[in-house]
Amino acid sequence: MTIRTILTCLLNESSATRLTEAGSTLAERFDAHLVGQHTMEAIVLYPGIVMPAAGPTFETFNTAQREEAEAVEGIFRSVTERRGVKAEWREVHADATASADRMVDSARAVDLVLMGQPDDAYDKEEQKFALDRVIRDGGRPVLVIPEGGLGASVGARVVMGHAGTRESARAAFDMLPLLQPGAEIHLVHVGDEKDEMRDTAMTELSAALSRHGHKVTMTHRAPHGKSVSEVLLREAGELGADMIVSGAYGHSRTYAFFLGATTGRLIREAKVPVLFSA
Incomplete structure (x- = not known):
């Protein structure tokens, strides 16, 4: 599409x-x-x-x-x-x-x-x-x-937060039309836990995105006291990403209010465009 x-x-x-x-x-x-x-x-x-x-x-x-x-x-x-x-x-x-x-x-x-x-x-x-x-x-x-605008190469190098949620799955495929041919996609999961089912799902998603002709890498990042959004923003900066992709509002408004929301922080602090799907 x-x-x-x-x-x-x-x-x-x-x-x-x-x-x-x-x-x-x-x-x-x-x-x-x-x-x-x-x-x-x-x-x-x-x-x-x-x-x-x-x-x-x-x-x-x-x-x-x-x-x-x-x-x-x-x-x-x-x-x-x-x-x-x-x-x-x-x-x-x-x-x-x-x-x-x-x-x-x-x-x-x-x-x-x-x-x-x-x-x-x-x-x-x-x-x-x-x-x-x-x-x-x-x-x-x-x-x-963001304030800096769209950027000339948007969709060439992307950081995507993988969360194994419905919103994350939608974001992965909503981003496809925006990608440049042969784009680099960095799937990043943030968390300390080990979950074989989640890891399998991440591998399968990587394969599905690769079939569209993109270069996909998978990364696990321990938060070390940082929020998910902080880790994703740092990853995007270090990789020189031109877009961040994320499922949005995977928790209730009450949860977000008390514990902080990845979506809200990405909205406020990202220096590159962020694609959200909910």
């Missing part, structure tokens, strides 16, 4: 150029249709309660939203016209629901979703949860683009 439709969720003007450039690069590579979507958020009165921003009471809010939407649209159109890619602009209104819900709806009809790392300096309150929601509930792979 190849990638034919790419959704780029453009939350604000700050990250619009970076994400549109990344989306255009992938659209060129796959001859894909690039959708740039900016979602007009609703006013949040209380946590979990939203309402549409309409009427004179919300005039200032609406004006600011309109100005930002126009700025983001201008950036998207400018970049895609310069790059000559097939592009579609969407301005979506959240109305009486959360803006993340609209992004999730759109994500479910595409091959790949591009989003930026959260930015507390620019993301509005509701937008801070958008990436989490799209990864968890969108049902499609999400490529998170």
Whole structure:
């Protein structure tokens, strides 16, 4: 399967150029249709309660939203016209629901979703949860683009965290369209435990990926007091990886809150794009 439709969720003007450039690069590579979507958020009165921003009471809010939407649209159109890619602009209104819900709806009809790392300096309150929601509930792979952008050789040398979970299995095959021919794939399992069944599964996955023409290596790393995300980030840095691949949110929200989440740390700290599947 190849990638034919790419959704780029453009939350604000700050990250619009970076994400549109990344989306255009992938659209060129796959001859894909690039959708740039900016979602007009609703006013949040209380946590979990939203309402549409309409009427004179919300005039200032609406004006600011309109100005930002126009700025983001201008950036998207400018970049895609310069790059000559097939592009579609969407301005979506959240109305009486959360803006993340609209992004999730759109994500479910595409091959790949591009989003930026959260930015507390620019993301509005509701937008801070958008990436989490799209990864968890969108049902499609999400490529998170860091501040440094996509990179010229993305998909040539990849570090994948192998966890033996459903999410990890999905990530392994969701990444295939993004790989360069003959890519280096480094399967990395982090843990002290010995598990013959897991090791067998890792070997079988390695063989399956190799049949696509890629060079696959398997590595076990003891954490030595480090989190899984720290080990994967270090491994990616040492190998010069251009992308990290991981299953996302393999535990409940409660588990992640109390024990820390690999997904959350990769989202915040990765210097290269990270592909998540949930």
